[in-house]
Amino acid sequence: MQSISKEKLASWGLFKKFSIEQIIDIKTEEIYVEDSFKNSIIEEWIKSNQIKSNEGLEKWKKVNGLNNEEFIQFVIRAWKWREWCKSKFEKEIPSYYLKRKTLLDSVTYSLLRVKNENLALELYLRIKENEFSFKEIASNFSEGPESKTGGLIGPIPMKNVPLILSKLFQISKSGQIWQPRKIEEWWIIVRLEKIKSTKLDDNIKNLLSIELGNDFLNKEFERINQSNNDQFDPSETFLKKK
Numbered sequence: 001m002q003s004i005s006k007e008k009l010a011s012w013g014l015f016k017k018f019s020i021e022q023i024i025d026i027k028t029e030e031i032y033v034e035d036s037f038k039n040s041i042i043e044e045w046i047k048s049n050q051i052k053s054n055e056g057l058e059k060w061k062k063v064n065g066l067n068n069e070e071f072i073q074f075v076i077r078a079w080k081w082r083e084w085c086k087s088k089f090e091k092e093i094p095s096y097y098l099k100r101k102t103l104l105d106s107v108t109y110s111l112l113r114v115k116n117e118n119l120a121l122e123l124y125l126r127i128k129e130n131e132f133s134f135k136e137i138a139s140n141f142s143e144g145p146e147s148k149t150g151g152l153i154g155p156i157p158m159k160n161v162p163l164i165l166s167k168l169f170q171i172s173k174s175g176q177i178w179q180p181r182k183i184e185e186w187w188i189i190v191r192l193e194k195i196k197s198t199k200l201d202d203n204i205k206n207l208l209s210i211e212l213g214n215d216f217l218n219k220e221f222e223r224i225n226q227s228n229n230d231q232f233d234p235s236e237t238f239l240k241k242k
Contacts, residue, residue: 019224020217028080038076045075082206085213093208097200100208104198107161107169108154110134112142113186120180120187127177127189134177134191144186155196165190 009015033041051057061071089096097104112134114120123141126132138151146153158166164183169192172178177191198204 016221016225019221023217023220023224024077024081028077028084031080031083033076033080038072041079042072042075045078081213082210085209086206088216089209089212092212093205094200096208096212097204100211101198102170103157103159103166104204104207105158106155106196106198107158107166108152108156108193108196109161109165109169110138110151110191110193111144111146111153111165112138112151112189113144113146114141115143115185115187117180117182117187120189124177124180124189127191152193154193158195168192169195 006015009018046057049060051060061067066074112123114123119141123137127134127137135150135152138149139147141147142151158169161169162183164181168178168190172192174192174194177189180187180189182188
């Protein structure tokens with residue numbers, strides 16, 4: 001096969017992807033999966049990807065250009081990477097969890113937005129003095145899509161909340177309403193309803209181990225990229241096993 005330059009892959013936007021996939025292959029090549037266990041891995045993949053019928057699965061394979069054997073290899077390879085990450089970063093998970101916990105928690109809050117500062121102040125006082133409920137005010141006056149839900153948003157992961165609001169919620173008590181503040185072109189009134197603390201269960205452990213794995217891949221790519229030759233055969237592994 002004709003060698004392909006790093007520049008060519010880079011021009012396709014594939015060089016980093018190509019390198020990282022090779023790193024994954026190297027790290028997971030010694031993980032063995034019993035044939036009897038493969039079916040349960042595939043069934044779990046189908047469930048997690050919300051594929052609900054054989055027709056839906058066949059359509060997914062076709063769209064992604066995979067025959068049945070290639071599909072099985074694809075799913076098993078992804079499982080191996082998850083297992084490698086879980087084993088590699090098992091001891092780091094508790095401390096990493098503490099760093100990430102705030103953004104992993106879920107939050108429910110009420111929000112309304114208007115573009116007029118004076119109107120925002122008036123609406124805030126009406127809610128604050130219990131003249132009208134937040135739901136009533138948001139339904140009638142909010143100029144954003146939250147008006148359809150009476151201003152109620154969530155529960156959603158804290159990481160999906162705008163940074164300025166997530167910082168506010170971290171110092172808020174349930175039921176606390178904040179005076180209007182300007183965010184871009186909007187005047188925002190927000191009230192924290194509830195924060196649900198995330199527990200370090202298996203799902204969160206898996207999520208965090210993959211995050212650490214992705215960070216590892218990026219660092220490993222940077223290290224390898226500095227010493228890699230400009231020309232290589234993409235049919236061969238060009239990364240050294242470490």
